[in-house]
Amino acid sequence: MRLPPAIIGHTEEVLREILRFTGPADGTLSHYFREHPKLGSRERGVVAEAVYGLLRNKSIYTSFAESGNGPTMRRMTLLGLADAVGVDSLGGLTEEETEWLTRVADIDRNLMPPLMRSNLPQWLFDKLVARDGEAATLELASAMNQPAPLDLRVNTIKSNREDVAAALAEAPILCEPTPYAPLGLRVIKKPALQNLPLFKSGAIEVQDEGSQLLAQIVGAKRGEMVVDFCAGAGGKTLALGATMRNTGRLYAFDISEKRLAKLKPRMARSGLSNIHPVLIAHENDGKVKRLAGKIDRVLVDAPCSGLGTLRRNPDVKWRQTPEAVVEMNAKQIAILSSAARLVKSGGRLVYGTCSLLDEENDAIAAQFLASHEDFSLVPMKDVLAEQKIPLEMGDYLKLLPHQHQTDGFFAAVFVRK
């Protein structure tokens, strides 16, 4: 069945707003859908898919849109929609538009220049090529341009992986165990989960396998004092709390009241009572100082460029700038240094990001070690062996979508001497 012609207008309107890059694309989309409640769920799905496809392939589509006649924004919109649902499903096209869309669909994208094929901004393409070479960059960029799979983490306070997989199969929802994270399930299609009894009862949480692994390498144990320094809405906090078997004390720090507020209902669902959310004003807040030297394990899931999450947030590559990354670096080292003061002798400090850039990752770890003689690096291969995670790594954890089918993640583990 053809889609109503109005879908083109809706996509064009929301796209125009998103391409201003004044805020995250998912927020702009949700806002648009709230303002247009008459749009059905299929239409909303198509608009979202077209917009995300366009953000993923913006360089190529911009070049296509330059061919042919008519306003560029309409052409961009049509390219996004045609990729999402196929030209034949679109109502309201002129004959010329149909002919143009069919023609561009036949263009061999492999013959386009590498920068354009990567669909990355020039600065990021140059950085990655200088480090990894052109072929590897194109491979990474291509993996980043695929939508992420839907990964779940089983909450061991409520259930186990086998029982959850069996309950999902009855729903029926097909899934398979994640290759590296012991509590992960990768769902084959993307069903709505919010109304499933499994979700409502807190037996599952949506969490990328890479994020699950980052929480696991903290190695939190029963009865320990643990701080999740940048807890946000608590994706990793909940995983840590379950690893601690709902014992000990787990402080969830963040400077964002809004994000911490989102943690509360998740905590209630999870059945965890060992989590203590703490709003801090900044990384040197007095609440941090009071716990200095008392904590067994500290996770710093630092604010970062987010360039490892392009599969979910393709707009990030167009919104980030090299200048913003430099500013972020100062914040990252400041947060890590302050968080380090919490760690007791023999305790563990984990620095993690969802970035692909060395300056937010290896460089921060090296800078930290150079200025903190009381800490030493625990090679990631030792941490992975300790946690029985079947991954080959050197000093650091470096997860990449084209190699590990996760978002891009980095982690370094330090121990206080």
Ligand SMILES: C[S@@+](CC[C@H](N)C(=O)[O-])C[C@H]1O[C@@H](n2cnc3c(N)ncnc32)[C@H](O)[C@@H]1O
């Ligand atoms: C990568 S996100 C954390 C995601 C979260 N750990 C999770 O797994 O869902 C980084 C978080 O750092 C917080 N943040 C930024 N500056 C901070 C600071 N100075 N101290 C503590 N948290 C900070 C942000 O509000 C944001 O929630």
